[in-house]
Amino acid sequence: MQPFVLDDRLARDSESILKLGLCDLRLARDSRWPWLILVPQRPDVSEIFDLTPLDQALLTFEQVTVGTALKKMTGADKINIAAIGNIVRQLHVHVVARSENDPNWPGPIWGFGQSVPYEEKAFEAMKHRILEAFQ
Amino acid sequence: MQPFVLDDRLARDSESILKLGLCDLRLARDSRWPWLILVPQRPDVSEIFDLTPLDQALLTFEQVTVGTALKKMTGADKINIAAIGNIVRQLHVHVVARSENDPNWPGPIWGFGQSVPYEEKAFEAMKHRILEAFQ
Structure with a gap:
């Protein structure tokens, strides 16, 4: 099996702040919003339904963990969670405090x-505030 | 406990095509894209992390089921899955074929x-093509 290799654009536009069970948790290099990106560390996966059922469940758990921490940290009005990927096809999930x-x-x-x-x-x-919110 | 009541704007902008275990599956009244909306039939829920863990798992399962059917039906380049809700706060998940x-x-x-x-x-x-894709 091929190893997981992070997409170049995700590497450029965000920085890893924590490795979770499934995902690399990354902070976007854009200060306009508190903006996290979960990247499942699996090769050749573009859609959530390309993941195994176990990995789908893990991704849900990690989205909830990260969304809860971000809400707690920011007091945001709404957390936006989205897997879009029209440009970068490697599966990644945005978790953004709005x-x-x-x-x-x-x-x-x-x-x-x-x-x-x-x-x-x-x-x-920002990175440290987010990591503290996980505790 | 309060009963689930569908948000007025969701009712206006989309039509129910199938009831799943957790969600009301709705087709958006917008022909620009094949655009489905999953609405968990639970009262007072705005964020995915407001759902119980069991409902979170059900929502994931239903997103995957709907996303797979939509991909199969449309042959889309990418399925976009998003819980945004900045305007309509009742939790709803967009599943869109792009x-x-x-x-x-x-x-x-x-x-x-x-x-x-x-x-x-x-x-x-469109409704019938989508329902057929579940089979």
């Missing part, structure tokens, strides 16, 4: 405007 | 343009 005064609210974040990179300290601070 | 020549590809469908209603015969035909 608030009523954020860019493009209540529209979706995907395809909207240009990313605004974090300053390094702000990225590290 | 193709490389469809409106706003590869951008998201949410918040894009105006809906294009089906003619009645075309709606019934």
Whole structure:
């Protein structure tokens, strides 16, 4: 079996902050929203239904864990969870904290405007706040 | 416990085509994309993590069942699965068949343009093709 290799664009646009049982949990390099990405570490998977039933259940558990932590940390009005993948076909699930005064609210974040990179300290601070919210 | 009552906007913008174990499966009244919506029939639920763990597993199973059927029926390039809910807060999951020549590809469908209603015969035909794909 081929090993799992992270897609180049996911590698460029996000940074790994935690390895879960199934997924690599990544923080998007875009400061406009608290934006996490779950990437199941399985080769050749594009759709949720390409995963085995056990991996589907694990992905659900990890989405719920991450969504709950992000809600707790941010107090967001709504958590958006989406597997889109029209551009990057490697299966990845967005988990995004949305608030009523954020860019493009209540529209979706995907395809909207240009990313605004974090300053390094702000990225590290966001990362640590998220990891603390898991505890 | 309060009974489940479907949100008014979901009722207006989509039509029930099948009741699954957890969800009301609805077809959006927008002919631009084959667009299904799963609504868990539980009161006062806004986020996936508001569901019980058993209901979360059921929702995953139903998403996979519906996504697989939609892929089989349409031959779509990508199935988009998303729980957004910034406008309608009642938990609902979009399952949409996307193709490389469809409106706003590869951008998201949410918040894009105006809906294009089906003619009645075309709606019934789409509904029957979807239901057949479950078999």
